[in-house]
Amino acid sequence: MRFLVAAACAAALPAHAQDLTAQSLATEAAAVRDKALSDPTAWRVVESLTSEVGARPVGTPAMARARDWGVATLAALGFENVHVESFTTRAWIRGEESAEVVGPWPQRLQILGLGNSAPTPKGGLTAEIVLFRTYQAMLDQPPGALKGKIAVVTQATPRTQDASSYGLIGVQRTQGPLEAAKRGAVGYLVRSISTADTRLPHTGSTAAPGIPAAALATPDAEQLERLAARGKPVTVRLDMSSSVIAAAPAWNVVGEIRGRERPEEVIVVGGHLDSWDPGTGAIDDGAGIAITTAAARIAGQAQRPRRTLRVVMWGSEEQGGSGDEYAKAHADEIARIVVAGESDLGAGRIWRAALPAGSLDHPAMSVFAATVSPLGVLMLREPPKYGGSDIAATIKAGAPFVQFSQDADRYFDLHHSADDTLDKIKPDELAQNVAVWASFLYLTANSDIDFRAAKP
Template identity: 70%
Template sequence: MRISALFAAAAVLVLAAPAVAQDLAAGAAQARDRALADPTAWAIAESLTTEVGPRMTGSPAMELGRDWAVAKFRELGFTNVRVESFTTPAWFRGPESAEVVGPVPQKLHILGLGNSASTPKGGLTAEIALFTSWQAFLDQPEGSLKGKIAVVTQRMPKNQDGSGYGFVNAQRTLGPREAAKRGAVGYLVRSLSTDDTRLPHTGNAQAAGIPAAALSTPDAELLERLVARGKPVRVKLDMQSTSNPKAKAYNIVGEIRGTERPDEVIVIGGHLDSWDPGTGAVDDAAGIAITTAAAKLVGAMGAPKRTLRVVMWGSEEQGGSSGAYLAANRAEVPKMVVAGESDSGAGRVFAVALPAGSRAHPAMKAFEAALVPLNVVVSREPPRFGGADIAGITSAGAPFVDFSQDMSRYFDLHHAADDTLDKIDPAELSQNVAVWASFLYTVANSDIDFRAFPKEAK
């Protein structure tokens, strides 16, 4: 009888497996289709950019953003809503101006880089030393730029996957420090952007004790043309800023609790903070909207078996939120089923990368099937990087995914005054929600264990 019972149980499991896979596939497709017609993501992005606006870490606007996040989670039916407070260094922009004073007076459009030092009162004027490539600048020996303003104008390539940003990122983040090592009294860098407007793009840089700013792309080219004429070019910078080494910051959390395995948590989200020139729409109200709307939609389909946790990280641009989130939640990392972050704007998802070895699991097969009408492919390679704000928990062992979006226009906008709500396409935003909702449904309602697969598998 025992042997017969075992055979009977095994037969039930064999028959149940296809049924479970079919249920997951049907649910994923339903989540996808609902998302494509759901206005929640657009409403969230509209609300955040309109009612709060730009959200610098440590600013009064970020306090307003914190309160907005708590209220929005509660309005949408999330539970266990909480604020995880921490402190982090924060930099604040003051009055800024730049101009060519010789050989021909010309106004320049700049934005100070995060951690820039102030100029002396009344500004500083110096001859520029211009380099059209980052490597040419690095080739200069220490002390060789004494008394000059270093300028680097290497262009950023435009790519669908945004990889051009990584190619030139050091020009902004490390440029001021390298300029100071060579004796420069200031640093200007062509904006890390792919636009042709006179709107410069800011961003963070390592503190170096000298004023540092991003030039609009036309102004970077203007300086190139002036230098090419063979006469010394002198520029006046007048920049003021302040900083707070222990600014208050917040990660805001909302959950849709699982019914069967609530301690198994799927962590997703975007960053709530932004730079100050625009209203932080594509960077990253879009990510907040996508992940929050996707989780709400899956919860509305019936309580998931696992817990969906959405995090609005509070200091990605100037750093600190990733480490703070890990410190507050380290004990939960072994129970984090998977993590994912949306921080690439609102362009359509064109590819997804799943943890190594997981593609053959019925849950991921169901997810992959749901992607076909969305024109999204599943990569054969596992993800290399999931995002800055989940870096802490992924380094501690949490599995992660990466959804690649079309970033062809993203770097025309991010960190600039043009990062506003009108740049978000509602249909593209909904396509993102459809991908996320399909993924969340299959993971939250299955037994997939991303840690169980061989690391070397593809």
């Protein structure tokens, strides 16, 4: 007996019949979970994207190839209403970059320019550095204190399972160049927001600072600490080029499995299709694309769902724009979005899940909790705090959302670096993600749960 019948008739059924119905529902959800654990779709999707397209920054020909790849992939997997939603966004394009200590102990430095960085003057920029071991120490400087200097911040990123360090330390990348410029700096170098010890810098966006800004490889940041500690002025030369496309073409790629009874009620999931340029965008966010695409396909194959499952490959997350554009384009259906979810933290195992307040008490979500418990997933009683950058505007407009927390212990070893490649994805961990998402999508799409009506 399907869950729809169980939900409608539970009050009229004797206790034994209700138990049988719950058992049937649990059996169906477990079958979806177990199929996902052995299904190769997610691996094939991320392998195809990283091999056939590779890195795909907005504003480059690779992003157009990614668009075409997304359309072809969704169509080949049997999704319906596959289409492209076009928009334009600002795109920063990296050029040639180099950095070196020119005195008193000349040596090369490994850097990656930050998105939105200004280029150096032609011929480069040479200036003395002022090094701060914490971001707050730089903020404590008064206006003009860094005039003519290159500010260097070397505060390290702690390794955490829940990615909380990124929110705390990431500000020194996103806002640091702007704050340095306010204090008169002519350039900015920041220790990569990374937990790795390799000599591979990690890029990422920053607020447009008007000065050249780059991330240092973590060993190079520590090297500058040692040089500065010797008491002699350290001079660094930066040579960075970049260009900006004010209105670059961009695309959200969409595919659906239409609901058989309530097609207007839509469950929105996905990841972002674009990436930074150093690696091949495997964990960020090829994995998220693969997880949600495979999960929706598996959930929809079990039986045509009552509600519509929609997969979105958002086209400009790294430099921004795709989430806002999606919410704007779908403003008239926000009230019909059952729930939204985004996968954008690599392929580490999901270890914790948060559902909208009160919804864990709904029979379908109780079954979900039981279904994913053998996968090592802990269910929070508290509602989710953050769903993802590409669904943020949709959430703000009123859509309920879920948060499935992945183990981020290794994520910031790889994130935004040349090490973001397919070999870093563990197939069994990828499959665990698919199993969690597929179980949730199946139960949500085939039940009557109203996440808005649930009470804390």
